[in-house]
Amino acid sequence: MAHDPAEADFAEIARHFSHLWQALNKSADKPNSPETRQILVDRVRDALDRGEARLSDTDPKIVANSFLLEALIHEGAFTQIYRARHRDLGTLHAIKLPRPEHADDPVVRKLMLREADIGMALRHSHIATTQTVLRLADGRPALVMEWIGSRLADLLQQRALSPGEVTAIMTSVLFGLQAIHAAGFVHCDLSPLNLLSADGDFSRLKIADFGVALEVGYRHGQFDLAFAGRPDLASPEQMAGEPLDGRSDLYAAGLLLSLLLQHCKERDEGLEALALRLSERAPQDRPQNAKAALHLLGGPAKRPVQA
Structure with missing residues (x-):
């Protein structure tokens, strides 16, 4: 029978592991405490990680x-x-x-x-x-x-939406924006790439990525950024580098709604009108805040329970 080098290596590792386990537990009459044993196990794990990293040609992924x-x-x-x-x-x-x-x-x-x-x-x-x-x-x-499984951008590539699903998405977005603005921030990067959904449940959609978010009244130039965000969804005032408030996010929400309606199976004149109202070029022509936009959407009157 041919000798298998892997089997021999495994047998040697098993012998060493047996000795290691005995050392971790000490003798039967004077065993280590669970706390001490856990510390030793963690240190062994660390040593294995470092050894694996030295054997790998790629960067460690731990x-x-x-x-x-x-x-x-x-x-x-x-x-x-x-x-x-x-x-x-x-x-x-x-x-x-x-x-x-x-x-x-x-x-x-x-x-x-x-x-x-x-x-x-x-x-x-x-x-x-x-x-x-x-x-x-x-x-x-x-x-x-x-971790939230799917991005809205990916879901839009898979199938068309119904008007009800578009409404559910925008309700989630506006409730999220309402909380962001109430805390004194502007998201500044609302897009399908930054809207996440678990198992395609649009009623539980979540806003992610605050990498270019600002405090209300601030400009990106104050953080050494000439421009931040996505030009195709950014408000005119964001593009101009001006101080921002929540109405800048509402502009992006209007363009987002227009994009969703392009993926919609049916026309909905009410949603189309809301998209135009949200994306007015002058901030004063948009709804005053996310709560007002929710009212125009016809969403629920109460904010969902906070996480």
């Missing part, structure tokens, strides 16, 4: 010794977003971090930490939750956020 980066789901000019799994809990998360070549970029670092501050200040059922901030070994900040 963050803070707790999160396994499973897949790169979005890559921008300055940042990356990964789907990550907590190694002990098995829970999924989204982790956003600067690209490696921007590890020392002070503007990117400043914006990431501002995004974390804003995200941690917002808790609402229609806002994606920022859970914590980590610092990588090379000093980069990493934002840990709740």
Whole structure:
């Protein structure tokens, strides 16, 4: 019978593991406490991680010794977003971090930490939750956020929408904007890429990505940014670099509604009229706030329960 090198290697590893396990538990009459054993197990796990990283030709995919980066789901000019799994809990998360070549970029670092501050200040059922901030070994900040399965941009490529679904999407968006504006912020980057849905449930749509959000009354130029956002959805005042308030997000919501209606199976004159009203070029011609826009949409009068 041919000798299998892998079997021999496994047998040797098994012998060493047996010795390791005995060392972790000490003797039967004087075993380690559960706390001490857990500390030793964690240190062994750390040593295995470091050893695996040395054997790999690629960058290690373990963050803070707790999160396994499973897949790169979005890559921008300055940042990356990964789907990550907590190694002990098995829970999924989204982790956003600067690209490696921007590890020392002070503007990117400043914006990431501002995004974390804003995200941690917002808790609402229609806002994606920022859970914590980590610092990588090379000093980069990493934002840990709740994982929500699908982007609206992807869902729009799969099928047409009904007027009821368009209304559900806009209701979720406007409730989310109402909470953002009440906290004193402007999102500044509303788009189908930043609207997330679990299992295509539009009634639970959540607004994500506060990377270019501002405090009400601020301009992006105050943060060394000539322009931030998406030109095809940005308000005229945002394009001009002026101080912003919640009506700038309502302009983007109007253009978003127009886009949704292009994917709609049926015409809805009421929704078309609302899209035009929200996207008036002059801020004073738009609804005063998200609550007023919800009233025009015919949405529920009460805000949903906060997360």
